[in-house]
Amino acid sequence: MIEGARFREVMASFPGGVVILTAFGDDHQPRGLTVSAFCAASLDPPLALVCIDKKSNTLPAVQHTGGFTANILAAGREQLARRMATKLSDKFGGIAWHRPESKIGGPVLKDDTAAYAVCTLRDTMEAGDHWILIGLVTEGHHVEGVTPMVFTRRAYS
Numbered sequence: 218m219i220e221g222a223r224f225r226e227v228m229a230s231f232p233g234g235v236v237i238l239t240a241f242g243d244d245h246q247p248r249g250l251t252v253s254a255f256c257a258a259s260l261d262p263p264l265a266l267v268c269i270d271k272k273s274n275t276l277p278a279v280q281h282t283g284g285f286t287a288n289i290l291a292a293g294r295e296q297l298a299r300r301m302a303t304k305l306s307d308k309f310g311g312i313a314w315h316r317p318e319s320k321i322g323g324p325v326l327k328d329d330t331a332a333y334a335v336c337t338l339r340d341t342m343e344a345g346d347h348w349i350l351i352g353l354v355t356e357g358h359h360v361e362g363v364t365p366m367v368f369t370r371r372a373y374s
């Protein structure tokens with residue numbers, strides 16, 4: 218089996234976008250974390266998948282509401298990506314967000330996204346120390362002219 222540090226180096230060479238996955242907790246407060254493991258899984262039906270660490274404090278909120286919002290970050294939002302990658306209890310102070318049409322989704326970060334997708338949780342699969350969450354995309358929007366953030370080899374561009 219490949220050694221952990223080498224596995225990370227290999228995977229970090231695959232460029233990807235940066236998503237802030239959000240959901241509302243049972244206290245109705247917004248929760249969220251930074252995620253790079255996000256991709257489309259099916260066109261018909263429209264499915265997206267995301268891989269979340271079993272230790273994530275955002276997971277109970279996703280399980281509670283049965284859904285989440287994938288906020289695809291715009292370029293230049295490194296500070297937000299770093300903040301959402303912490304374990305702070307209130308990560309949303311001073312951040313503009315609104316509720317999606319669907320009650321199942323999490324906060325939409327309107328000023329910071331190139332696009333967003335609201336997902337209803339459809340399946341959960343165990344994958345080592347992560348869960349693979351498969352969501353049915355019920356709502357979404359992209360902002361014409363806004364460049365998405367790219368993350369590769371631990372650098373934002």
Ligand SMILES: Cc1cc2nc3c(=O)[nH]c(=O)nc-3n(C[C@H](O)[C@H](O)[C@H](O)COP(=O)(O)O)c2cc1C
Nearest residue numbers: 250251252253254268269270273274275302303304
């Ligand atoms: C660029 C970047 C990508 C990340 N991708 C993931 C990911 O795909 N899945 C994951 O579980 N954590 C990922 N993380 C780590 C989480 O954001 C971090 O563990 C966070 O503190 C979890 O917050 P929570 O416990 O409040 O949910 C990533 C962090 C960064 C900076």
